[in-house]
Amino acid sequence: MSFLASAVRLADSHHVRVTRIGEIKTYESMRKIHRHLERGTGRIVSSTVSLSNGKYFIAFNVEVMRVIPVTRAPDRIIGIDVGLTTLHTGATPDGEHVLRVENPRHYVDAEKKLAHAQRIASRRQGPKKGVAPSNRWKKANGRVQKIHVATRNARTNLIHGTAARLAKNYDVIVIEDLNVAGMVKNHSLAEHIQDAAWGEFTRQLEYKTKWYGSTLVKAGRFYPSSKICASCGTVKAKLSLTTRTYACEVCGHTVGRDLNAAINLARMGLPGTSFGTRRGGEVSSAQQKLVAMAHPGEASTETPPEVGA
Numbered sequence: 001m002s003f004l005a006s007a008v009r010l011a012d013s014h015h016v017r018v019t020r021i022g023e024i025k026t027y028e029s030m031r032k033i034h035r036h037l038e039r040g041t042g043r044i045v046s047s048t049v050s051l052s053n054g055k056y057f058i059a060f061n062v063e064v065m066r067v068i069p070v071t072r073a074p075d076r077i078i079g080i081d082v083g084l085t086t087l088h089t090g091a092t093p094d095g096e097h098v099l100r101v102e103n104p105r106h107y108v109d110a111e112k113k114l115a116h117a118q119r120i121a122s123r124r125q126g127p128k129k130g131v132a133p134s135n136r137w138k139k140a141n142g143r144v145q146k147i148h149v150a151t152r153n154a155r156t157n158l159i160h161g162t163a164a165r166l167a168k169n170y171d172v173i174v175i176e177d178l179n180v181a182g183m184v185k186n187h188s189l190a191e192h193i194q195d196a197a198w199g200e201f202t203r204q205l206e207y208k209t210k211w212y213g214s215t216l217v218k219a220g221r222f223y224p225s226s227k228i229c230a231s232c233g234t235v236k237a238k239l240s241l242t243t244r245t246y247a248c249e250v251c252g253h254t255v256g257r258d259l260n261a262a263i264n265l266a267r268m269g270l271p272g273t274s275f276g277t278r279r280g281g282e283v284s285s286a287q288q289k290l291v292a293m294a295h296p297g298e299a300s301t302e303t304p305p306e307v308g309a
């Protein structure tokens with residue numbers, strides 16, 4: 001059910017006032033949106049109420065004003081490899097290992113629980129043409145949805161934290177550009193989740209780098225970041241996904257697979273490389289004001305850093 005902007009107001013950070021229905025307490029805090037509305041830096045464009053698994057959800061489409069800082073000079077460069085066990089591995093072009101974000105253990109457990117719940121649901125009478133789903137299926141499916149939402153939220157929060165930290169602290173961030181939409185066939189659950197995490201990470205970096213004046217560089221899909229020796233530049237013809245250590249047959253260099261890939265990615269961000277940033281050091285005369293559409297949960301109050309022009 002959609003509401004016009006005028007039909008829904010935030011009473012405070014925990015209460016929504018809906019025309020003809022009244023005031024409703026929300027489960028999640030709306031602190032960030034509320035603050036934007038109070039300061040006049042944001043407005044609700046529309047809102048949608050939906051019912052899912054016996055719970056009501058309200059989603060706000062919000063327009064937020066943001067001051068976009070000038071692009072920073074490309075001094076601090078980081079390459080990020082996204083993986084299964086270590087979610088994010090970051091390195092500088094000179095090979096320093098500067099970031100390691102583990103996939104927390106409880107996510108891995110939740111993923112196992114999810115797979116288990118999905119197996120149970122799949123053995124029960126689900127919705128089919130002309131056949132109503134059984135109550136046992138509904139119950140099993142409800143459990144699947146609940147774990148799904150919880151894991152997704154936890155991971156999204158983790159990705160938010162990393163993306164914000166990177167956009168604030170680095171001038172150039174290099175990631176691999178994966179065609180996520182085209183990769184979903186014949187995947188294991190773990191790989192599906194990794195693709196989702198990758199897509200979310202890329203999406204967040206795309207707008208957060210704009211907020212902080214840093215630059216996001218996407219190395220082309222065919223840039224072999226995992227296969228290049230970060231020490232001598234030799235490119236391996238083959239490197240299976242299960243090989244966790246990069247061992248160079250030419251120079252004897254041995255390094256963790258993720259770190260090797262991250263270093264190679266970081267070098268893509270060096271000025272002068274063909275894939276590297278061409279916007280580096282570009283300084284616009286004035287700070288531009290930009291109206292950015294942000295996801296409601298992201299109507300953040302993070303203030304972009306002061307950047308000297």
Ligand SMILES: [Zn+2]
Binds near residue numbers: 229248249
């Ligand atoms: Zn080598």
